Amino acid sequence: MGKEAFGLAAKNNSGVLSPFHFSRRETGEKDVRFKVLFCGICHSDLHMIKNEWGISTYPLVPGHEIVGVVTEVGSKVTRFKTGDKVGVGCLVGSCGSCDSCTEGLENYCPKSIQTYGFKYYDDTITYGGYSDNMVCDEGFIIRMPDNLPLDAAAPLLCAGITVYSPLKYHGLDKPGMHIGVVGLGGLGHVAVKFAKAMSLKVTVISTSDSKRDEAINRLGADAFVVSRDQKQIKDAMRTLDGIINTVSATHSLLPLLGLLKPKGKLVMVGAPEKPLELPVMPLIFERKMVMGSMIGGIKETQEMVDMAGKHNITADIELISADYVNTAMERLEKADVRYRFVIDVANTLKPTP
């Protein structure tokens, strides 16, 4: 039943990806079907294929930074047509009626359905973008701007929205504000670009000096602070209105809180598995806050992508062929990528007999 599909799946928690034949549903009346051109590799894909969060079911076809060209639309689809350049991010379904859905925040719906590894309305398991074609409800399809190269735009669908949403929600988008970005990886480098496009002053905070030149000269950050250097931290104390913290390893929040001005906001978008130590004094005596954020709603994802189109914001990517994916995962584990791998699906993912 359904249409044939071919992709790469992890079959167990070794996380090794290998060819996988499966099927996707027929194009329903509200569905958009598209040929996948590119798919970004998100660090979440790595966590999921290895079942690091304990929620993975196998076989698992990852990928939630998916872009392609529409090949078919259902009879009730109004906003897209064959030939359109579209994308799908982390969500493919939600309840549509709870408080979060009503506010355009499908990402916080308790019944939200993620693009891969989740149970869909028809009881099938969702399969992600490391595959040749994709079908998705119109309500979760993003229109990609014509002027952006699709390969470098794909990571915006997760990395982009993950940093854009909290900058807007927490009011850290006012020109002249000064924000910090902790960690210069997939999320961090995109955060720098969006923040500069919002006319913010940006300081990159990193554990090593090695990324200073990139941060300042290529990405356009205004300053760079090595978090392990006491003097650099001291000189930058109480200078930041907000911090976007992309680090998912265990780390110390104390120096980061020190960098915030009073009433400053530390936004966690990386999700360390173990709890972090929370020094309470900076919150109490300087009214600083720690908050979290997770991707964004569909409406704001579209808004983010449109802003990226207007300001020519794309990710810095390393385009790889499908058969390189396991090596890419090993390198990603060591943070050895400037700054996102993107799989050239259309040209290199060929069904094996």
Place this chain on the structure above:
Amino acid sequence: MAKSPETEHPNKAFGWAAKDKSGVLTPFHFSRRDNGDNDVTVKILYCGVCHTDLHTIKNDWGFSYYPVVPGHEIVGIATKVGKNVTKFREGDRVGVGVITGSCQSCESCNQDLENYCPQMSFTYNSIGSDGTKTYGGYSESIVVDQRFVLQFPEGLPSDSGAPLLCAGITVYSPMKYYGMTEPGKHLGVAGLGGLGHVAVKIGKAFGLKVTVISSSPSKEDEAINRLGADSFLVSSDPQKMKAAIGTMDYIIDTVSAVHALFPLLGLLKVNGKLVTLGLPEKPLELPIFPLVLGRKMVGGSDIGGMKETQEMLEFCAKHNITADIELIKMDEINTAMERLAKSDVRYRFVIDVANSLSPP
């Protein structure tokens, strides 16, 4: 030669002080400055016993400078006012809270947020604007710059109103700042002590639904029938905690011991806010997943500025909000401190200073 506490200032003063980290309080002779042009001299009637007083006399936070005369929930009568003082007259009933000095010119001070001024000084155990150590309200009188003196509204009793000067503002300020005042929304109050019981009363006055979260089932009757909370959640009951997941818009966390944030964060709805007010000795563990998955926030707050403290007193007077107190004599203070350490008080001790503090 360094001046002794008795000779540092021109006017003899008497109070009770802790001399070392045993925390035992005993009679203490010291001195207070002359009433300057901007000052108000307050004859102290009552002084609340805040948990901070206990932490400080025992040097729990490591920055106590002995001898310490605690006390920052002071209500009294103005006996002298300096020539530049416009807001107070002799005979006025006034209050003095947690801070008695700030630079009065920085961004925070200009926004009436003296509590966030980097040069803010505390009513006790601090270096005041004149460079000398400050001594608090477990004493006969105190001399304070008018900016840090509050009008005590008519109708607000001096004894049960005294704790509002710290406990009251400590819960009122974050409720206003973090927008936790929308009628009909659901507030959780974790910990039912000095701060917590006032938070329940203020929460109800804002029109919120209030649930008390406590590890002591014995407080349920009080919480609901006396304080007016809508419901009571025993934090050590896993089933009840599970049933309450995702039901609260806000949580005021008054617990000062080290405690788990994870179960409290679970009680919040998406976009929920938890404000922590207690000062545990060690850092707390902050699980990040609940923050990320639910766009939740953890913030803190520290007392409030002078303008909002005055606003809070007016609010409490209007809504008849006072603390539930146990009035004690000065010489009962050490026993009171022992009981406070075991949370054995409903819910604030207040020292009847004027009637029980007698210099030898």
